[in-house]
Amino acid sequence: MRSQNQSKALLRRPEVERRTGLKRSTIYSRMKEGSFPQSVSLGRSVAWVAEEIDAWIEERIAQREVMAA
Template sequence: MTHQTFKPANSFETHSPQATDINARRASHPAADPSAILIRMPELIAIVGLARPTIYKLMRQADSEFPLPVKLSGSKARGAPVAWVLDEVQSWVRARISARNKVAA
């Protein structure tokens, strides 16, 4: 018999074991400024609901207004660590919702 673990509906499900629950991060730093919180790719995927290749495609499109990453090191090598500003990601999501509502009206 196999055990299955119950996961609450508000936890973010990703394929990466390094993924953290963004709500848990916020709860542990309630006074943290969202414009100063950086999130890595697994959290970004969980928040926007897009696959990694789609995210990078949007970043290359000037008209998408998708947030650009912040470099975390001085490395110029491909695969150098980057992160996204949580507040910018949330603003992009809100803009997408607002655009949907304008089309529906």
């Protein structure tokens, strides 16, 4: 189980784009429709929780496997 004191990693948009293969406009469109993790405000910039992005990717993989079966 994860320790309460362990910090979570945040990813900036270029890294989110690299990991997901999505571009900026698609990320924001999917956030608006609720099908992509919400960003975290960092003052004038934003980031995403790495665990949430990884979970989103895993969900896409799981959906692919269900559709292929």
